[in-house]
Amino acid sequence: MSRELLDRQLVDVDGRLVGKVDDVEFALDADGTPYLRTLLSGPGVLGARVGGRLGRMLVLAAERFVTDRPMAPLHIPYELVTRIDSAVWLRVRAGDLATSPVEEWLRRNLIDRIPGAGRAGG
Numbered sequence: 207m208s209r210e211l212l213d214r215q216l217v218d219v220d221g222r223l224v225g226k227v228d229d230v231e232f233a234l235d236a237d238g239t240p241y242l243r244t245l246l247s248g249p250g251v252l253g254a255r256v257g258g259r260l261g262r263m264l265v266l267a268a269e270r271f272v273t274d275r276p277m278a279p280l281h282i283p284y285e286l287v288t289r290i291d292s293a294v295w296l297r298v299r300a301g302d303l304a305t306s307p308v309e310e311w312l313r314r315n316l317i318d319r320i321p322g323a324g325r326a327g328g
Contacts (some may be wrong), residue, residue, distance in 0.1 A: 215293040216247060216282065218300040225280060227294055245287070245294065248279035280304060309322070 216224035225247040233243040280303060288297045296303075 211245065211290065211294060214290070216245070217293045217295050218303075219288075219295075220299055221295055222297065224282075224303060228279070231281075237238045244282045244284060245282040246279045247282065288309045 211227045211230060214227050218224050227245050227247060229246040230242055231244040231246060232240045234240055236243065267303060282296065286296050287294055288299055289295045
């Protein structure tokens with residue numbers, strides 16, 4: 207299931223793009239059964255997943271936009287997911303989630319300036 211989630215858009219309850227699923231975290235329940243606990247999003251997470259020189263370049267490029275290092279990824283508890291299709295749909299608004307400084311800068315300076323970028327469709 208985790209591979210099916212990677213690189214899918216995260217979309218909030220209002221249809222606003224939040225980011226992409228860059229990695230996932232699993233946990234063990236009381237019986238020792240693994241379950242999907244958290245979706246992770248952010249350039250630091252993506253860089254670690256990609257690895258090697260390209261991964262390090264992604265992290266270094268993203269760190270140019272932040273003063274806090276290391277960059278904290280966005281953690282989205284899996285309970286906040288309402289459905290999964292071509293995107294991962296959340297039951298909360300983007301504003302209710304913590305966003306990384308890189309995501310905020312990119313959204314404000316690039317993504318929001320693209321006509322129609324505020325809606326993911328549905």
